[in-house]
Each structure stands twice: as structure tokens, then as C-alpha cells.
Amino acid sequence: MKIAVVGATGLVGTEILKVLAERNFPVTEIIPVASEKSIGKQVEFKGKQFTVVGYEDAIKMKPAVAIFSAGGSSSLALAPLFAEAGIPVIDNSSAWRMDPTKKLVVPEVNANVITAEDKIIANPNCSTIQMVVVMKPLHDKYKIKRVVVSTYQSVTGTGKAAVDQLFAERVGDDSVKKVYPHKIDLNVLPHIDVFLDNGYTKEEMKMVNETKKIMGDDSIAVTATTVRIPTVGGHSEAVNIEFENDFDLDEVRRLLSETEGVIVQDDVKNFVYPMPINSHGKDEVFVGRIRRDESQANTLNLWVVADNLRKGAATNAVQIAEYMLKANLL
Numbered sequence: 001m002k003i004a005v006v007g008a009t010g011l012v013g014t015e016i017l018k019v020l021a022e023r024n025f026p027v028t029e030i031i032p033v034a035s036e037k038s039i040g041k042q043v044e045f046k047g048k049q050f051t052v053v054g055y056e057d058a059i060k061m062k063p064a065v066a067i068f069s070a071g072g073s074s075s076l077a078l079a080p081l082f083a084e085a086g087i088p089v090i091d092n093s094s095a096w097r098m099d100p101t102k103k104l105v106v107p108e109v110n111a112n113v114i115t116a117e118d119k120i121i122a123n124p125n126c127s128t129i130q131m132v133v134v135m136k137p138l139h140d141k142y143k144i145k146r147v148v149v150s151t152y153q154s155v156t157g158t159g160k161a162a163v164d165q166l167f168a169e170r171v172g173d174d175s176v177k178k179v180y181p182h183k184i185d186l187n188v189l190p191h192i193d194v195f196l197d198n199g200y201t202k203e204e205m206k207m208v209n210e211t212k213k214i215m216g217d218d219s220i221a222v223t224a225t226t227v228r229i230p231t232v233g234g235h236s237e238a239v240n241i242e243f244e245n246d247f248d249l250d251e252v253r254r255l256l257s258e259t260e261g262v263i264v265q266d267d268v269k270n271f272v273y274p275m276p277i278n279s280h281g282k283d284e285v286f287v288g289r290i291r292r293d294e295s296q297a298n299t300l301n302l303w304v305v306a307d308n309l310r311k312g313a314a315t316n317a318v319q320i321a322e323y324m325l326k327a328n329l330l
């Protein structure tokens with residue numbers, strides 16, 4: 001099967017190539033696509049070199065699916081061209097996520113919404129994906145009323161230039177281009193994406209709106225504070241969930257440990273809890289610090305960690321392709 005990876009030279013695109021190889025997706029040929037400046041460069045997949053081409057050549061090569069991680073404006077311009085040529089697109093940018101005509105998919109939660117008519121399928125925001133994977137089994141059992149989430153997000157969520165800023169600051173190099181308005185090394189920024197009129201950031205509102213759409217339930221109230229911290233890889237979240245019904249902590253642990261794609265790490269006596277450094281290169285969502293919120297009835301506190309470039313982006317996109325393949329949609 002020919003697979004186009006649009007944005008193949010970027011942080012997420014590189015991870016998509018790794019995930020396709022590791023999960024043995026039935027690839028016969030990779031068609032790497034990037035911006036004009038990268039055309040002709042080589043990209044490695046399973047020990048073989050593939051040459052980066054422009055989007056027009058990629059469409060002519062008729063891939064079975066195109067996985068996009070090339071930013072919102074490229075996606076708005078290019079995804080419809082692939083779709084019109086009959087090539088399904090799985091898109092990592094925010095361009096299509098809240099379009100009511102497009103499906104927003106986390107396979108463990110709502111893969112079944114995809115139909116043969118869907119030619120552009122959106123991959124949610126990284127911080128939302130890891131949260132809904134954990135919410136879904138708990139919502140099914142206890143019905144979620146409200147979620148309060150605070151995130152601790154890695155600089156890899158911003159792209160390669162942000163990683164360069166962090167390491168340059170660490171060695172006192174002022175010459176590198178700054179992608180954040182303040183120093184990020186040894187600092188914490190309560191600011192991800194742009195500020196909106198309501199005082200929230202766009203990242204915070206993505207968590208609110210995308211969660212309702214993926215869970216298929218507008219009654220779930222969500223409020224978020226999204227924060228950038230100087231870690232390189234792995235987003236962490238403190239998640240407070242209020243349910244309609246009461247729960248039993250052992251049952252919560254059991255439900256989560258039986259959930260596909262979730263690993264429970266919760267043994268505080270032995271200092272076992274999820275940490276971003278241990279999530280690197282992993283496809284699962286890790287959950288720990290599972291405890292009752294003693295200040296309010298039917299309310300649970302969790303600590304949720306995942307590799308934002310894997311489950312938060314590349315893995316989720318490849319899992320959508322795997323589902324479509326199994327459902328004869330590719």
C-alpha cells in the first residue's frame with residue numbers, strides 16, 4: 001500500500017514514519033511530502049531512502065491514504081486536493097477538527113463514526129487525546145458531569161524550533177529564534193497557542209470543544225488551564241472529574257487497567273506514578289495518582305501522561321488508518 005506522509009520532515013512526520021514501521025502497517029512505498037525547500041531531500045523508512053516530492057506529484061502517485069502533519073494552513077489548502085482525487089486524508093492540524101462535516105477521531109473512543117463518505121478525518125489536539133482515552137471507560141460507567149484539567153506540556157508540542165530555543169537558553173546562546181514570548185528554560189508559561197476574547201487560550205478551548213465532540217456528549221462541562229513547561233517530550237495532566245454517580249476506587253483502577261491503550265502506574269508507596277520522561281516513544285496513555293477528591297462528592301483526581309508526538313499525534317493517526325484498513329475503508 002502506498003502511503004503519503006505530508007510534513008514528513010517535521011517532528012510529527014518523522015514520528016509517523018517510525019510508527020508505521022514499528023506497527024508493521026502494510027506499506028509498499030512511502031511518498032514523503034514537505035514544503036518546496038525540502039523537495040529532493042531523502043527520508044528513511046525501514047532502512048530504505050525515499051525522496052521528498054511536492055504535493056502535485058504525490059497526488060499523481062495515487063497513495064491509498066495521506067497522513068498530514070504540515071500545519072493548519074497547508075492542510076486547508078492541500079487536504080481537499082487529495083480528497084478530491086479520492087485519497088483519504090488523516091490530518092493532524094487543527095484545520096478541520098471542529099468542522100461539523102468532518103469526524104474527529106480517537107480510535108479507542110469513537111472509531112465507529114468513520115464511514116466511506118469521510119475523505120478528511122481529523123486527529124484531535126494532543127492534550128485532548130490522552131485525556132479522552134482515560135475519560136471514556138469512566139464516562140460509560142459513572143457518567144461524567146464536569147472535568148477540570150491543568151496541563152504540563154512539553155516543548156515538543158510546539159515543534160522543532162521550540163526544542164532549539166530551550167537548549168540554546170540552557171547554554172546561554174541568545175542568537176536562536178524565539179518561538180515563545182518569554183524564556184522557557186527554568187520557567188513555566190501559562191500560555192499555549194493564542195489568547196482569545198474570553199481570556200482563555202485557543203489550546204484551552206480546544207480541550208473544551210474537542211472533548212465534547214469526540215465523546216459525543218455536549219453535556220460534559222470542561223474547563224482547562226494549559227501550561228508549557230521545559231520538558232522535551234511527554235505531556236502531563238492533572239485531571240479532576242466529577243461524576244453523576246459514585247464510584248469505587250478499586251473498580252476505577254480495574255476499569256482503567258482493562259482499557260485498551262491505557263497503562264495504570266499507581267503505587268505511591270514505591271513512588272510509582274506516570275512521568276513524561278518514561279513516556280518517550282510509547283504509544284499508550286499512562287495514568288496514576290488515582291484518588292478521591294475529598295472536597296466534593298463523586299469526584300476523582302487523576303494524573304495522566306502520554307508522549308504528545310506518539311499517542312498525541314502520530315500513533316493516533318496511524319491507528320485511524322489501521323481501523324480504516326480493517327473496516328475496508330482504504
Ligand SMILES: NC(=O)c1ccc[n+]([C@@H]2O[C@H](COP(=O)([O-])OP(=O)(O)OC[C@H]3O[C@@H](n4cnc5c(N)ncnc54)[C@H](OP(=O)(O)O)[C@@H]3O)[C@@H](O)[C@H]2O)c1
Binds near residue numbers: 033034309
Ligand atoms: N508537535 C506536537 O505535539 C503535535 C501534536 C499534534 C498535532 N501537531 C500538529 O502537527 C503539525 C506539524 O507539527 P510538527 O511539530 O511536526 O511541526 P514541524 O516540526 O514544524 O514540521 C512541519 C512539517 O510540515 C511541512 N510543511 C510546512 N509547510 C508545508 C507545505 N506548504 N506543504 C507541505 N509540507 C509543508 C514541513 O516541511 P519543511 O521541513 O520542508 O518545512 C515539515 O515537514 C502541526 O499542524 C501541529 O499543530 C503537532
